[in-house]
Amino acid sequence: SQTIHQWPATLVQPVGSPLSLECTVEGTSNPNLYWYRQAAGRGLQLLFYSVGIGQISSEVPQNLSASRPQDRQFILSSKKLLLSDSGFYLCATTGGRHYGYTFGSGTRLTVV
Amino acid sequence: DQQVKQNSPSLSVQEGRISILNCDYTNSMFDYFLWYKKYPAEGPTFLISISSIKDKNEDGRFTVFLNKSAKHLSLHIVPSQPGDSAVYFCAASRVTSGTYKYIFGTGTRLKVLA
Numbered sequence: 001s002q003t004i005h006q007w008p009a010t011l012v013q014p015v016g017s018p019l020s021l022e023c024t025v026e027g028t029s030n031p032n033l034y035w036y037r038q039a040a041g042r043g044l045q046l047l048f049y050s051v052g053i054g055q056i057s058s059e060v061p062q063n064l065s066a067s068r069p070q071d072r073q074f075i076l077s078s079k080k081l082l083l084s085d086s087g088f089y090l091c092a093t094t095g096g097r098h099y100g101y102t103f104g105s106g107t108r109l110t111v112v
Numbered sequence: 113d114q115q116v117k118q119n120s121p122s123l124s125v126q127e128g129r130i131s132i133l134n135c136d137y138t139n140s141m142f143d144y145f146l147w148y149k150k151y152p153a154e155g156p157t158f159l160i161s162i163s164s165i166k167d168k169n170e171d172g173r174f175t176v177f178l179n180k181s182a183k184h185l186s187l188h189i190v191p192s193q194p195g196d197s198a199v200y201f202c203a204a205s206r207v208t209s210g211t212y213k214y215i216f217g218t219g220t221r222l223k224v225l226a
Contacts, residue, residue, distance in 0.1 A: 032211070032212055044203075057211075098161045099207045102158070
């Protein structure tokens with residue numbers, strides 16, 4: 001079965017600092033990978049998805065970027081964080097016994 | 113444009129009674145729907161799914177109903193238990209496109225009272 005690892009679990013960063021969140025997947029090859037964000041009082045917003053190494057699609061124009069340097073690694077980055085980047089970031093992959101996602105445990109990012 | 117809507121931000125139900133969570137969508141191309149349950153500071157976990165070729169899917173205490181003409185789905189939890197207290201998200205996708213991009217609703221916070 002698939003397992004998603006996300007780290008760190010919690011992060012507090014000052015405005016203007018860089019960001020790197022990492023997600024790795026086990027138990028599958030060539031997965032579709034996704035980054036979602038849940039902002040306070042809002043639903044889950046799709047930020048980026050990738051169907052293969054080096055292939056990134058952006059859903060929402062923003063201060064963030066994503067990269068997929070290896071088949072089972074997905075990285076979310078920012079060069080300079082904004083207060084509005086605060087939120088709960090989730091990595092997900094497809095597969096399993098349904099057509100939906102398996103989510104990681106998430107990273108709570110607070111920009112101060 | 114919010115393609116998937118959960119118009120009730122919260123719901124309180126007595127233990128043992130039925131919980132009904134609702135979800136509306138606007139895109140008639142969606143062909144697969146999911147319900148997820150989420151506890152604070154955790155990733156969402158899959159509950160139940162339904163394909164657009166069906167109008168009902170049941171798994172234990174959880175049943176999802178799909179009304180395609182109304183573009184509406186609902187999740188029924190019977191009987192409700194205190195451990196069901198969480199935020200519930202519905203999600204929709206056009207899986208035939210191959211990208212499996214799910215659009216999520218804003219969630220409904222369910223509180224089951226003991």
